[in-house]
Amino acid sequence: MSIPNLDIRPIAGALGAEIHGVNLAKDLDDDMFAAIHQTMLDHCVIMFRDQDISPQAQIDFAKRWGKLHKHPFMPGLKGHPELLEIVKKEDDVHTLGGDWHTDQMFTAVPALATMLYAKETPPAGGDTLFSNMYMAYDALSDAMKAMLADARTVNIYTKNKGRAAAMKNDYSDGEPEEYVHPLFRTHPETGRKTLYLSYKGVTRRIAGLSDEESGPILDFLMKHATRPEFTCRFAWEPGSLGIWDNRSVMHLAVNDYHGFRRVMHRLTIEGQPIKAA
Numbered sequence: 001m002s003i004p005n006l007d008i009r010p011i012a013g014a015l016g017a018e019i020h021g022v023n024l025a026k027d028l029d030d031d032m033f034a035a036i037h038q039t040m041l042d043h044c045v046i047m048f049r050d051q052d053i054s055p056q057a058q059i060d061f062a063k064r065w066g067k068l069h070k071h072p073f074m075p076g077l078k079g080h081p082e083l084l085e086i087v088k089k090e091d092d093v094h095t096l097g098g099d100w101h102t103d104q105m106f107t108a109v110p111a112l113a114t115m116l117y118a119k120e121t122p123p124a125g126g127d128t129l130f131s132n133m134y135m136a137y138d139a140l141s142d143a144m145k146a147m148l149a150d151a152r153t154v155n156i157y158t159k160n161k162g163r164a165a166a167m168k169n170d171y172s173d174g175e176p177e178e179y180v181h182p183l184f185r186t187h188p189e190t191g192r193k194t195l196y197l198s199y200k201g202v203t204r205r206i207a208g209l210s211d212e213e214s215g216p217i218l219d220f221l222m223k224h225a226t227r228p229e230f231t232c233r234f235a236w237e238p239g240s241l242g243i244w245d246n247r248s249v250m251h252l253a254v255n256d257y258h259g260f261r262r263v264m265h266r267l268t269i270e271g272q273p274i275k276a277a
Contacts, residue, residue, distance in 0.1 A: 016046075024241060099252060130233075153218075182196060226252075
């Protein structure tokens with residue numbers, strides 16, 4: 001296989017890269033896709049600028065990464081049920097994804113990757129922050145790693161969280177299910193160990209501990225995992241498309257553009273059962 005020489009421009013020292021000179025609306029041969037895939041593994045988050053793709057073209061590209069995952073609690077775009085249209089209108093106060101999180105941790109098998117395509121963006125603001133969970137794990141003390149080596153977290157969908165008006169839950173009555181995942185996991189492709197959690201609205205507690213016992217530990221880990229030196233920030237423009245590896249990053253949508261509209265098309269790729277570190 002001949003790996004193409006991509007134009008890769010790192011976003012920050014910790015993670016993230018922009019790939020230039022690739023048209024995602026065209027069919028990508030296997031060598032080109034392999035190079036893009038490897039770049040995501042190397043940088044955890046990859047971004048493309050100036051893409052003009054239809055919902056179907058985005059779906060076709062996403063299927064190269066694996067089987068698509070339909071959001072269990074939110075309706076998809078009409079005609080494309082796998083594609084979630086994320087809309088924040090000018091008068092909306094809340095935004096989707098406004099806390100540090102890993103996509104779909106409230107499911108039995110969380111998403112492998114997320115693909116987000118910018119349709120409409122504000123003139124400024126609406127960026128996404130990413131944090132490198134390899135670095136977060138590596139920077140923990142050996143004693144902390146040993147103490148929490150077998151820890152598992154209880155994760156639950158946040159049914160009543162504030163959201164933009166257009167982002168309605170599609171959820172039946174009753175309480176969401178709990179799903180338990182390792183706090184430390186091993187990435188199935190790179191073999192590296194990562195810290196694996198979301199904000200408290202999803203990662204509720206450490207299994208076997210009370211809220212009072214696990215709360216300070218989770219608070220510390222979240223603060224630690226989002227240290228500035230572990231992060232990068234991406235400013236969206238119409239036509240920007242990003243893909244991030246949910247097995248190695250957390251992310252946060254910055255809610256700083258009140259009075260402006262933002263529309264994004266999101267797809268998630270199914271993951272595999274999680275292997276503990």
